[in-house]
Amino acid sequence: MQQKEVPEVLRSKGISAGVVEELSRFNGEPAWLTEKRLEAWRTFEETPMPTLRDEAWRYTDISDVKIEDFVPYAPSADVSSEEDLPDAVQALITEGEENSALLVQHNSETAYSRVDEELLRKGVVFTDLHTALREHEDLIREKLFGLVPVDYDKFAALSAAAFSGGSFLYVPRGVAVEVPIQSYRWLDTIGSIMPRTLVVVEEGASVTYIDEYASADGEEPAFSNGAVELYVGQGASLRYVSLQNWERNVLHFNTIRSSTGKDATINSLVVSLGSQLSRTNVEAGLVETGSDSEMLGLYFADSNQLIDHHTLQDHLSPNAHSDLLYKGALRDESLTVFSGLIRVEPGAQKTDAYQTNRNIILGTDDAFAVSLPNLEIMADDVKCSHGSTTGQVDETELFYLMSRGIPRREAEKLVVFGFFGEVTSRIPLPGLKEKLDRAIEGKIGLGFEERVA
């Protein structure tokens, strides 16, 4: 929550080493972080912009993305109660999951946060990153950039150099948080938003945490660039949800990486519905033996959206289990990319790893679905499989429903809901499920023969 006047250089287009330094000074950060940001900036400058010639970007054309055109920092007004938040944000909150702690990042700044008394008593910490740096510097210094390092890729380098706001969640050993914790990222100005999420769940603790991205409609392009680091300790459990529903003027880049300790569990759900171009890397490191990662994904692309997910199930230890299911629908002239890799490192025996990607193309010949389900197996005593299918709505299913008197349009809707039901039924969050259902319904719109208005 910034009360100071934002320096002019942060509010002008373009980023430079000077801007990065000014941002760090403006936030009153320790020297090590300033140095880290500058190092990241150098990495960003040295790393060429990915092109279609790079394997990881061969279908995702970002040649039009001009990072220098974005304003690095946009302030927002602090509010003292939820009622003072923008109406749209209040709607997001009331329509969403019940929460025990809440943080709203409005543009580059934290506008509002609240944590239930009970959580505070149990030692749960939930703040933005700048507050966390002041109050828990040692922990942040140890964990920040640990999973999404500055040299992960060009966008991760930029995130490390120029992040602001963000959230930090710490759940102490053995603490079970029953009600989800939620952060909202709200953008209503031209410019950029670069939040980072850092979650540390200690041994035996459990929590559900949701990052939700939404914005006010705008004409000018805006830029969202995030990094999410999820540490799950021994025997701990984390359910993580990322719900991206930006308006179409936003370009979204995000990297979500987790590491699980011995017998730890992570359930992730990554939902991508909005933005003109959305690229999300989701990587689960099964670092210790017996760990478990469920990875769910749901995407729905319409008009000329490009939605790209790159996933990794990285099995580094024996006896770990991972199960991935990403399902997507496409319509109009959209393009979706799913590239998933199961990597079983040498020595990771008794690995159980599964990966499924299913795409459904609705009422169009102009959509383009790419599916790249990859395996790299370097241990022999493993069970791994993957599957991928792409097709249209099954005519026999439609016929069956229509023979029961359901109009075609309604029948199509039911089939699409059924398609996504395989994912949504695995999420024990009724509020979120309802929100997703509404979003899917909106995407289906008037049917597949007509464009979304």
Added chain:
Amino acid sequence: MPEDNIVQTLGLDDYKYGFSDPEEYFFRTPRKGLDEEIVAMISMHKKEPEWMLEFRLNALKSFWEKPTPTWGGYLGDLDYDEIYYYIRPMENQGRSWDDVPEDIKNTFERLGIPQAERETLAGVGAQYESEVVYHSLKEEWEKSGVVFMDMDGGLREHEDLVREYFGTIIPPDDNKFAALNSAVWSGGSFVYVPPGVHIDIPLQAYFRINAENMGQFERTLIIADEGSYVHYIEGCTAPTYTTNSLHSAVVELIAKPNARIRYSTIQNWSHNTYNLVTKRAVAQENATVEWVDGNLGSRLTMKYPAVYLTGEGARGEILSVAYAGDGQHQDAGGKVVHAAPNTSSLITSKSISKGTGRATYRGLLKVHEGAESAKSRVECDALLLDEKARTDTYPYIEIEEKKVSTEHEATVSKVGEDQLFYLMSRGLSEEEAMAMVVNGFIEPIAKELPLEYAIELNRLIQLEMEGSVG
């Protein structure tokens, strides 16, 4: 003949050790390495028409311009300057078996093209070094207008046909290795099957590299005219040498409406060979193209037989089996492009990795907009026999059409303890049991091969499995 006897006759026991005859050459390029002069020399030596020389020189430019692939296998040790790009063997084309030089005959004998098989092998265009030296074709085929000859002969005798199709399926600038082949190609087969002609007995050619540091760049073009059928078999074996060898072939197939081409290969290059091959087919209306592709040898193979389904109702099938032993990398797979309605395809891949071997499936399934009701299925199974073995699966799936049904599945497993236990309880040794499980694993592909190949494949797997247990 009982299987064991056949194996004896074929001399398969010697396969894995390699062997070589004294090197005696009629002509070879005066030096190693590649430049315009060498390319011109090759073309001049073959007395080629001007357009082919131009084709070669343009391809050479593409070769220089194209980057070496950074994906696939490790190519860092491949030194283009350490290779002779053209060697012509001592003797010219043989008219009959008796005319074939004795040492070459000996080589064939050991390779397993014995007299006994010649009766059934209707035509043998066998490539020794860079040139076809032996060649026979049954008379009735000649009568029905079938052309089966080496590529150089094809260029001489059927220049118009060659000029029309050569390099149209795989243009010289397709990739670095296709460019290299286009610049220095020599030998290979040219096949033309006239409309409606069915060739019941497979056309067969054996290839063999027999000179240290020598590349082999054969070029095959098969045209199956409307409603015809041909099965072409290409087999490769190579003796073992200590320095790197390069094999870079280009194979183009054209299946005209209602035609069917089946192309079977088992490569067993010695373990120091780079096997970098481009194979591509076009299937027109209601045509069928099948690739049966077995990869056992070489140090590194990068080969992805492709079928472009350009006509309505066309079908493509790719069966790929790869065996990667110690130090080997088999980067194999297949590509299918659906560019017309009601086309269908099936890719089946089976790979086995043993020791430090690495087997990679790399494939592309593409459905273009308008290829309505395309159906495709890709199935990849990998078997891992050792802790250090590695397997990868990289299937690219690109769908631009909604009325499609595409499926991809892959599984990875090791040989089950219970499978071994069961077989051993029946009195088999662990080694035998393992070989049996592995042979069972590749059975779906082995059964698609002609008998002698299936036996060869099983026997080779057995040899490879020796000493694999304990």
